[in-house]
Amino acid sequence: MEHLFIINPEAGKGRSLEYIEKIKDYFKDVDEPYHIEMTRYPGHATEVVRSYVSHKNYRVYAVGGDGTLNEVLNGIVGTGSVLAVIPCGSGNDFVKNLIGEEPIEDIFISTLRGEEKYIDLGKINNRYFINISSVGFDSEVVYSANTFKKLKYITGSAAYILGILTTLFKFKFIKTAITIDGVKLYKDILLAAIANGRCYGGGVKISPKSDISDGIFDLCVVEKVSKLKIFLLFPKAIKGKHESIKQVSFYSGRSISISSSEEFVLNVDGELLKEKEVSCQLIRKGIKVLFPERKGLSVKEDSYSEAAAHL
Known part of the structure; x- marks a missing residue:
């Protein structure tokens, strides 16, 4: 070898x-x-x-x-x-x-x-991913956190917290059309995470039941919530307990697409892109x-x- x-x-x-x-x-x-x-x-x-x-x-x-x-x-x-x-x-x-x-x-x-x-x-548009791809608030947080990570005395966890606080002030909810194995949903979202793996963002268990070998994606969708509820959401998501929140839904599928009339930040395993539409397919044992x-x-x-x- x-x-x-x-x-x-x-x-x-x-x-x-x-x-x-x-x-x-x-x-x-x-x-x-x-x-x-x-x-x-x-x-x-x-x-x-x-x-x-x-x-x-x-x-x-x-x-x-x-x-x-x-x-x-x-x-x-x-x-x-x-x-x-x-x-x-x-x-x-x-x-x-x-x-x-x-x-x-x-x-x-x-x-x-x-x-x-x-x-x-997973393959999303023309890029492969192995863990999680997402759009919305969490992607904007990563974008902001990356700036803070470059500062000498800022740890990864502190950078993400600062990213959350910064994003809260500027984020606008995204009007989306989401298609899961041919079934279409129209939602105003805080975020949507297409999960092969379980966690991202330095330990946030956004999809705690996901399995990298089960042949299916899990999709976590968080619909429009108040800014106060965002503060309640993330401590629960850290522990994988956010399913109990009314605005949180989980779906599963092998083909998922998300589109919006407005450009959004796409987070692909931590790599950031700007898109208006994404199409994602699962590659079994890829x-x-x-x-x-x-x-x-x-x-x-x-x-x-x-x-x-x-x-």
């Missing part, structure tokens, strides 16, 4: 760079070829991965946050290479689908010794992923759950 490590040097305010020596130390005693590549600009990870996997198959490790993971994913899709995750971003949401809520002592070693399994994949070995993980992360007490 040949290994390719894609490292985002900005991830985790530079924590990703610590893995360079770990990688070199590990392969001193392992007779398998490996490569380390550093990303330099948005979209670079996809370009680098494609240049490698177009010639042969690799285990490709996304060393960074969920945005880096999405770029690496989009470079791998359609090949025989395997996707692996070394989480060191501010949220690290997708990896929770692989390891659960319990920590592992050494995510690096556990991943290298992991097991390959196929999972489902990619092979490396599941970490289960013997104890300690993924240190900034998360919404750490900030729950402040909301």
Whole structure:
């Protein structure tokens, strides 16, 4: 097996760079070829991965946050290479689908010794995603939070809280037409999240029952609510308890589209785009992923759950 490590040097305010020596130390005693590549600009990870996997198959490790993971994913899709995750971003949401809520002592070693399994994949417009794609308030929060994350002393959880507060003052509800496997709904929404995985935004369990291998999307729709109720919604969503709120509905399907007359922010695994219409399809067992070995993980992360007490 040949290994390719894609490292985002900005991830985790530079924590990703610590893995360079770990990688070199590990392969001193392992007779398998490996490569380390550093990303330099948005979209670079996809370009680098494609240049490698177009010639042969690799285990490709996304060393960074969920945005880096999405770029690496989009470079791998359609090949025989395997996707692996070394989480060191501010949220690290997708990896929770692989390891659960319990920590592992050494995510690096556990991943290298992991097991390959196929999972489902999503395609929204011309981009693939592995965890969650969403439109509405939450996407605007990510947009604002990304600005705060660049500040030296702002943690991931604090950035998301500041993002929520900032977005509250400027957000307008979106009039949408939503189609789920041919059935059309017309709703004024706060947000709509198309979920393959369970959580996003640094630990918000927006779709707590989702399974990355069940062959179906879960769609969480939050209709127009008062600003006061938004403050009640997010603490519940952190724990996955928001289903009890009247304006929250869950649907399931394999093909989902969302359109509006006004442009909205689309969040694709943490990557942000501006759209007026999105079309999303599920690809059953669309990619092979490396599941970490289960013997104890300690993924240190900034998360919404750490900030729950402040909301």
